[in-house]
Amino acid sequence: MANLRVSLPGLEMSNPLMLASGIQGGNAAALHRVAATACGGLVSKSIGPEPREMYPGPVCVEAADSVILNAMGLPNPGADVFAELLRTETFSKPMLVSIFGGDAEEYALVAQKLVDSGAGSLELNLSCPHAKPGSRALIIGQQPELILEVVSAVRDAVDVPLYAKLSPNTTSIVDDATAAFKGGADGLSLINTISALEVDPHVGRPVIGNLLCGMSGPAVRPVAQRKVAEISLAMLRGELPDAPIIGIGGITTALDVARFIQLGASAVQIGSALIWEDAAVFDRIHDELAEFMEVQGYADLDAMKGIALDSLEGLS
């Protein structure tokens, strides 16, 4: 049997399959429910300084084949409630705790509270609106200076491993990664959702309650793969420090997992696939991945990590 273990800063996992942030992971019951599957790790819903309600619905739809649109509105119980959850609950899988804030100070405050309560690693959700006056970017993750400011502030506040979750809605994801590493990130998660919009032509208005939305699902997978490859290639060229990448975007099969790993990812996160199969998707993909590696003759994940980059290395 192939060895699926993954060892990342702050995350010792039995396999590379993680629950993506924003899916089910905002309360203890839901996190335990996913932890009971064959997943290797959990990522919590993004936790902010204060409790937030869900946007009005529809909050999540399939607009076309494999095109998932959502705007949940970062609903979460707030840092104090989630800190209490971390103090009182023990999960059977390692958890990356996702956080967000309106500015660097809020990120640092949330990070401090959650790490004080036992968070062993943090994922910084940079795809949220910011309160920085005068900035031309809609979200923190669209401006490297803001990424640097946020990651640095969290780095100063806590000692645990930090993963910066990058947005695909930028000109150069390598510039964004550069800022994240300069700020002290230990790893990267990518991609977050792609900016999107859907209109209902009968009613004559946007479908999603929040009007604007983010796109995920199998249709975004090739976009995510290209972003992961751009980061990996920059690491090979020495333009970025060698650090773990967690690949995210439309994964529904073990072959998709292998694609991300062959482009340099160390682990993956799975979100939209739960719409079709719920948390049991982890059991299926885990078994498929073990079988794939067995028949391909890969003893462990390192045996195929980055192999698809060979033919891309000549590209700049």
Next chain:
Amino acid sequence: MSRPRASPRERPQGFDLDRLANSCCARLSTAYSQRGMIAAPTPVPVLAVDAEAEAVVTVWVRVPAELAHDYQPGQYWMCWNPYDSTGDMDQPHHHSEKPYSVGDIRLDQTGVDTATAADTGGSGTALLGFTIKDLGKQSGELTRIQVGDWLGLRGPFGTTFPPLRSGERLILVSGGIGSTPLHMAARDVRMKHGERVTIDAVMGFQNKAEAHFIDRMEGVCDSLTVTTDDGSLGTQGFPTNVLPDLLDGCDVASTLLFTCGPEPMMRPVLQMARDAGIRGYAAMERYLPCSIAMCGLCMVGDRLTCTEGPVMEGEWLLDQPDFGHAHAH
């Protein structure tokens, strides 16, 4: 840029609502077969609105007959109201999408205007009635919806009640708008088994003004007991006050109990069923923002109400500490 406003209530004179309803019906059929419940809501025009009681209406829309035929009692539809009753689409907390149970179905009837039925697909369509009570902003706006307004639909979602066998007895206990799935359950059981089953129902309301569906339930049940909190109709008290009479001396092996209503009512109802040795099932009503296992906010114990409910076994529910409390809508 000069542009018209997307106002739903301004349609040209002589506008053919029936034709629009049929066009949307066909679109609903495609969405249903291709993407099922995950699809974006399909808007259909409201064809009729029946007042049932104070702040309770049934909103009728045309759907493909197969869709009405496949509907199983207990299942819910996500109903999207794209504007509030002033026609304003810019009020974020008025337009929204919430789960509703079907209250009634009219099969083999093509629409409000039977004269056009022959041209519009004949028996290929049915009317689905969503019975809605004003319990908050979104449901409140829906009770004020008008003929011709859009209602976005996706579904059906969730679990159904277990089937009955001929010779068995069904006890139904509803509270308030919990009447709707239980009416559909009674109707379904009666259609399948005719007189070979016994159906006894208890309907609880706050008062006479809220009471609805009494004629419908009398039409499909062998007995109906109505209770009101204030005694303005039927027996004064709660359904739990009259339930012991129905449970007393019944054949426990061949009796099932279905309940739907506020959790503080359903918990003692299921407890009484368990104490009597009767299998009980509840159709749960929880805040279901996404309906597709994404948000994780509708957990009861370790289950999601949206996909592992709304119908859940009483035995299991009674073991969940978070079952039985009042919830916001």
